[in-house]
Amino acid sequence: MSISPPDTATAASIPDKGKYVSVKKSLQRHVAQSPAFLPQLSAKAGDCDRMIGDIISNHYNQRTRKWKKWPQGLTPGPVYPVFHSLTKLCCDPKVQFLGKSDAQCDASEPISLNTSRGRYTVLCQEYNDPLTEEALLCLGAHVQEHLSPHIFINYVYGILLSWHRITFVRFDRAGAILSESISMADQPESFIKCLSGFAVLAKDSETVDDTISFLEQPLLLSGSSAHDATATFALEECLYDKRTLCGTSTRIFQIHNVNHPEGKYVLKDWWRSRDDADEAEILRKVSGLFGLPEYVSHWLVRGSNGAVQDTAFLDENLVPVPEFIAEHKWNKIECDGPDPDEEEPPFIRQLRVHSRLVVKQRGYHLIQFRESPLVVLIAIHDAVLGHWSLYKAGYVHRDVSYGNILVLPFAIAATKYQNHERLPVPALSNQCTAILNDFDNTVLSSELNATMDAGQRPKEKGTIAYMSAHLLRTKSRINQSVRSLVLDDLESFLWVLIVTATSVDCPSPVPSGWDSSAECWIQEGLFREDITNINSFAYSKYGFLDRFSSKSWSPFEFYDDTSRRYGPVITKLSDYMLARDSDRKKATRAKQPFPIDDDTLYLDVLNILREAIQSCGESV
Structure with a gap:
């Protein structure tokens, strides 16, 4: 299938450029046409020849081969009103066909926890x-x-x-699938039959998640409690909402068990790719270790028919739509070959499975505590210990980022954790203040080693703003002589600290010193939309570390007083990471093993953080 170049009138109808860009990025490499779509719609319609005959007899002109009252001429009027009348004749009345003006809603409004509006809806878009x-x-x-x-x-x-x-489209978390087009005038029987079948599909294909009850307030959700017992949870508040057309579409809620309302939990609802790590199962195994979330339960969401809710739909013989196969997506990378700059697959349709996970602790992002470097540094320190706990359990996290470190509302006594006596350093004040979260990209250490033993590059995922400069470079992690499973993640903690420290709004009007400040360089350099070469971006990150280091010829100056308070620890960690990268390069040239073991790397980073914490006036 090929889509024609832009039409001026159609382009003018796009809601706004921001939404256009967002949808384009979301659908890139995830749009295809299925030759099986129309046959499936015909099958869904069933035996409806008599209905089709009546509709054609009363509303279709056989002589002119046009639908009665259908817009005609060089500048035909709106089609939707007449089309909508036909839907009432051949479609289930429970299915709403909404034109653009009928379907308008504000995507910025809070997530709905108290309505079942739009249960069976088909959205219609006219075009020239x-x-x-x-x-x-x-x-x-x-x-x-x-x-x-x-x-x-x-x-x-x-x-x-x-x-x-007319073209029929299904949107889900794996992308969009289009049918072949039908000429409504030349194929009236097929048009009515497929339209009728489309309404059946929209109503009966698990479009609506029926594990959520709309009859009670707040909304009730069926799932599993501890020990796999059936439970009903009440949704209290939406804590996080990743509003994307396709992808994980992660949403985080505060909930309580209706039978034990005094206990508050956190529910993660997301569409996990079958190719990703089973985050919930990993968390179940490592729950109870210092610096990691406390697991309660998890389950795959099943519909009323008992089938798992997933994105499987006409996945055989899909034909990619050319206009959606070309672009790279640089803020998130996925490297599965020796060169991260190699061309990405032209089309991907992942099988995504609707999943839910319940944990005990609610956490808060570091930025809320930026004005208190002591709180931020202790939180990062405890998250590093969480990373160590995960590593000692046999896993490497591989996605340390700002959003994956959560500050706990109340500190937890270190003695409550199974491994508190085995930590590489004593817990600060004998307590845990933060957790390392989100194990979607976590992998077994043994699998990572086996991949590298085979001379292959592990598939890397993550937000490049927080990934180590070394890992972003071509052929990183392939050379076995310089192997360290944790050094790159430890550098990611430094980037989290840098981003938190420099998160300052650009002043207005812009003062003379802002453009040369560390805050400006980091904000504009790490989160650019125009990154076209990952290797170049990696060397830019090396440049940032150099300017933060104590040996820089052109050191960064901080604009903001709070940012400046983070300066000494950022400098020490930058010095350390640059020194370890130098060790790695020397080992590569000499074909020698990396000279520092992972346990020492953890201790070094933790001690730098502990010294900084102590300098903030807190006794370790």
């Missing part, structure tokens, strides 16, 4: 022939607006409609 990329993106923008506020919608079905042709 020929079908353009912008028409699909415009429909995608309206789908995203419709999908975002409602936690109970698994999939969204849409229709692209011109005065002459």
Whole structure:
């Protein structure tokens, strides 16, 4: 299938450029056409020949081969009103067909915890022939607006409609699948039958998550409690909402068990790729270790028919849509070859499974505590110990980032953790104040070693702003002589600290010293949208570390007083990471093993943090 170049009128109907860019990025490499779509719709419609005959007899002109009252001429009027009338004749009345104006909603509104509006909805988007990329993106923008506020919608079905042709579309967390187009005038029987079948599909294909009850307030959700017992949870508050058209679509809620309302828990609801690590199962195994979340339960979400809710849909013989196969996505990388700059696969449709995980602790992001370097440094220290706990349990985290370190509302006594006596350093004040979270990219150390023993590059995922400069360079982690499973993650903790320290809004008006400040360079350098070469970006990160180091010829100056308070520890950690990178390069040239073991790396980083904490006036 090929989509024609942009049409001016269609492009003008796109809600706004920001939504256009967001939807384009979300759908890139995830749009395809299925030759099996229309046959499936015909099968869904069942035996409806009599209904089709009646509709055609009363509403279709056989002589002119046009639908009655259908817009005609060089500048036909809106098609949707007449089309909507036809849907009432052949479709289940419970299914709503909404045009653009009917479907408008504010995607910025809070996630809905008290409504079942839009349970069976098909969104319709008109366009002027020929079908353009912008028409699909415009429909995608309206789908995203419709999908975002409602936690109970698994999939969204849409229709692209011109005065002459109709295309059926399914949107889910794996992307979009389009049908072949039908000429409504030349194929009236197929048009009505497929339209009827599309309504059946929209109503009966687990579109709505029926594990959520809408009859009670707050919303009730069925799941599992500790020891796999059946439980009902009440959703109290949405803590995090990743509003993307496809992908994990992670949402975090505060919940309580209706039978034990005094206990508060945190629920993670997301669509996990079958190719990713089983985060919940990993957490179940490591729960109870210092610096890691406390596991309660997890389960795959199943519909009323007992089937797991996933994105499986006509996945055979898909034909990628050319306009959506070309671009790289640089803020998130996924390297599965020797060179991270090699061309990415043109089309990917992941099998994503609806999953839920319940943990005990609610946490808060570091930025809320930026004005108190002591709190931030202790939190990062405890998260490093969490990383150590995970490593000693046989896993490497591989995605240390700002969002994956959470400060606990109340410190937990270190003695409550199974491994508190085996920690490499004593817990500060004999307590834990923060946890390392999110194990989607975690891998067994043994698997990582086996991959490198075979001379292969492990698949790397993560936000490049926090990934080590070494790991971003070409052929990193392949040379066995310089192997360290934890050094790159330990550098990521430094980048988290740098980002937290320099998170200052740009002043207005912009003062003379802002453009040369560390805050400006980090904000504009780490989170750019125009990164076209990962190796170049890696060397930029080396440059940042050099300017933070004590040996720099052009050291960074901090603009903000609070940022400046983090300066000494950032300098010491930058010196340390640059020195270890130098050791790694020397070992590579000499074909010698990396000279420092992982236990020593942990101790060195922890001691630098502990010295900084002590200098803040707190006794270790």
